[in-house]
Amino acid sequence: MAMSRRALLVAGAGVGAGALAACGSDTGRGGGGSGAALSQWYHQYGEPGTQQAVQRYAAAYKKAHVTVQWRPGNYDQQTAAALLTDSGPDVFEVNGPTLDQIQGGQVVDLTDLLDGVKDDFNPAVLTPKTYKGRIYGVPQVVDMQLLYYRKSLLKAAGVQPPATLDALVDAARTLTTSKVKGLFLGNDGGAGVLGGTPLYAAGLELVTEEGKAGFDDPAAARTLGKLRRLYADKSLLLGAPADWSDPSALLQGLTAMQWCGLWALPQIKQQLGDDFGVLPFPADGGQGRPTVPVGAYGAAVSARSRHREAAREYVKWLWVERTDYQEDFALSYGFHIPARISLAKKATQLHSGPAADAVRLATEHGYAQPLLWTPAAQTAYQDALSRIIKSGADPESELRAVVRKVSGELDRVKRTS
Amino acid sequence: MRRRRVLWFWVFVGPFAAGLALFTYVPLLWSVGLSFFDAQNTVTPTHFVGLDNYTAMLRDDAFTGSLKTFLVFTAFIVPVTYLLSLSLALMVNRVRRARAFFRSVFFLPAACSYVVAALVWKMSIFNGVRFGLANTVLDWFGGDPVAWLSTTDPPWYWLVIVTVRLWLQAGFYMILFLAGLQRIDPVLYEAAAVDGARPGWTVLRHITLPQLRATSVAVLLLLVINAFQAFDEFYNLLSDARGYPPYARPPLVYLYYTALGQGQNLGLGSAGAVILALIIAVVTVGQARWLRLGRTDADG
Numbered sequence: 001m002a003m004s005r006r007a008l009l010v011a012g013a014g015v016g017a018g019a020l021a022a023c024g025s026d027t028g029r030g031g032g033g034s035g036a037a038l039s040q041w042y043h044q045y046g047e048p049g050t051q052q053a054v055q056r057y058a059a060a061y062k063k064a065h066v067t068v069q070w071r072p073g074n075y076d077q078q079t080a081a082a083l084l085t086d087s088g089p090d091v092f093e094v095n096g097p098t099l100d101q102i103q104g105g106q107v108v109d110l111t112d113l114l115d116g117v118k119d120d121f122n123p124a125v126l127t128p129k130t131y132k133g134r135i136y137g138v139p140q141v142v143d144m145q146l147l148y149y150r151k152s153l154l155k156a157a158g159v160q161p162p163a164t165l166d167a168l169v170d171a172a173r174t175l176t177t178s179k180v181k182g183l184f185l186g187n188d189g190g191a192g193v194l195g196g197t198p199l200y201a202a203g204l205e206l207v208t209e210e211g212k213a214g215f216d217d218p219a220a221a222r223t224l225g226k227l228r229r230l231y232a233d234k235s236l237l238l239g240a241p242a243d244w245s246d247p248s249a250l251l252q253g254l255t256a257m258q259w260c261g262l263w264a265l266p267q268i269k270q271q272l273g274d275d276f277g278v279l280p281f282p283a284d285g286g287q288g289r290p291t292v293p294v295g296a297y298g299a300a301v302s303a304r305s306r307h308r309e310a311a312r313e314y315v316k317w318l319w320v321e322r323t324d325y326q327e328d329f330a331l332s333y334g335f336h337i338p339a340r341i342s343l344a345k346k347a348t349q350l351h352s353g354p355a356a357d358a359v360r361l362a363t364e365h366g367y368a369q370p371l372l373w374t375p376a377a378q379t380a381y382q383d384a385l386s387r388i389i390k391s392g393a394d395p396e397s398e399l400r401a402v403v404r405k406v407s408g409e410l411d412r413v414k415r416t417s
Numbered sequence: 418m419r420r421r422r423v424l425w426f427w428v429f430v431g432p433f434a435a436g437l438a439l440f441t442y443v444p445l446l447w448s449v450g451l452s453f454f455d456a457q458n459t460v461t462p463t464h465f466v467g468l469d470n471y472t473a474m475l476r477d478d479a480f481t482g483s484l485k486t487f488l489v490f491t492a493f494i495v496p497v498t499y500l501l502s503l504s505l506a507l508m509v510n511r512v513r514r515a516r517a518f519f520r521s522v523f524f525l526p527a528a529c530s531y532v533v534a535a536l537v538w539k540m541s542i543f544n545g546v547r548f549g550l551a552n553t554v555l556d557w558f559g560g561d562p563v564a565w566l567s568t569t570d571p572p573w574y575w576l577v578i579v580t581v582r583l584w585l586q587a588g589f590y591m592i593l594f595l596a597g598l599q600r601i602d603p604v605l606y607e608a609a610a611v612d613g614a615r616p617g618w619t620v621l622r623h624i625t626l627p628q629l630r631a632t633s634v635a636v637l638l639l640l641v642i643n644a645f646q647a648f649d650e651f652y653n654l655l656s657d658a659r660g661y662p663p664y665a666r667p668p669l670v671y672l673y674y675t676a677l678g679q680g681q682n683l684g685l686g687s688a689g690a691v692i693l694a695l696i697i698a699v700v701t702v703g704q705a706r707w708l709r710l711g712r713t714d715a716d717g
Contacts, residue, residue, distance in 0.1 A: 077678060080677070104458035186659075188662055191662070192658075195659075238567035238568070239543075240544070240545060390567070
């Protein structure tokens, strides 16, 4: 087994070299497997064992010879560039596909793969992979972000777990001492990781169902102004050696509360035991509701693949039929919620403690970034949010400019379709 | 005989010319071509849009803002690097002992990768927590920890960017100045001493600086081009998985996100790159004219 895994790696390297020379080959693997040769790309997962697991799944597929490429670095950029050429992957996971990829015909329609089981996929993460009723990516696992807090630190400061944004601002200020900060929202003060989350917490949304900017509302400016207060109060941890996606800041006692991902839960639990709890991003204002962002990497098929049918069949086999592998992938390495509702219900790891809280939050308060929220819209919004938080820019005028830019983007993508 | 010369010419020059054409000129011209098309997610676009990409880029506040920021940055970093590397060269040139040692010590950072240096600055020297090097020093004097890269008021991030750039670049330009200094004829200094010029400012002003003219012009040109092409240390200091903050954003970083990030708008990105290239060309040509590049020191 070890031998064949190594052979697989060598074959993978061969494919990489082929891609560099821009001359991929259909028959590069004499004697290995039967049927077509497919290449499958994953981004680099941090949890040990994930790579071996996906290679094991690929090796178990008999109808085609699948080589796995494990790609460190900026994965989104790598796939975007590879999709422009003939030497890209056949099957790849993608934090999307993006609307531009779908409209540009770069990814293949996978709708019929989900016939009969479509309702078993978590709708929150399936919707952003659906455009005009057609599905372009099969969700692999659900990821989410949430607020972790140290119970002991809150108790010592006499602070209740905050249920509103105002309470969060107050709590963060109270918890801040000369050694420990109250809250960690990332080294940029939260503009990057929070994104649209505060808008949803204010009862708004990024893009409405009619395809308009969903935050053209005074409540948006009010809510984002409160994030500025967190920064101005000096309650935020900034410049930590590891950014928000890593639980180190919370574990090293640099902060009492931290915004992080569900993936960090096993590590936090191992080090802090029972001394932590999880919360959603708290509601703000009369229309507000608690909220957590959810997302999913999806398996997609490149339209440039020479073996589109074989690639589709493989996606169906792995991400629709083989529920045992899907369960293993979601729960054995790090911590994710299975994208299939039936599997999530079965998973005993998700039945108690903070893990159960997290699943409940994702089910009740989860929102996923809409497909129509394009990268250009995201950049404009994130820049404005950063200026509001860090430079104290006026939220109303900043948001007005963003609404203008986003409306332009939405018009553009509607024209293209 | 002549045919053999032609043959050997192509044997030696051919591979380089082919490489240059394939990896520099073809992409360059391709990019100029893309800038006139609606090239979203494609390098073989079909929808010609004329100058739309150019007007869109010039109307884009984020892009023009980054150009302005970089004019200011250039106006600051160029003289500072120039003065620092010149002072280093003058000092190293004067030491009698261990000159090679000092020369190497100051030059070594130039061999360090921008990425590595940026990470050292970001994660160990200027990290925002209390055990970062800069904050530890502040703590000795009773100061509160500063989040160097996250604070916009005052803009401490410039301190980090400028120091890492100086550390990386000063040594390289120092070597250029040292070479220039060693080409100055010692007779000139002797003559000046005979004529009663005091060592120090007078000699520097009337002998050393005029004799360094050619070197200075070259150094200034390189510094200006380098400042406009800034990318590595900015990207590694300030970007995170979610993008790049809206301040201290070099034009190239912005274009990188527009064209090569998830945006994949290669038309807009190419138009921006052409605009940036034109600006660099205009500034460089203007500067060369103004500094009279190409004249020898004797003409000066």
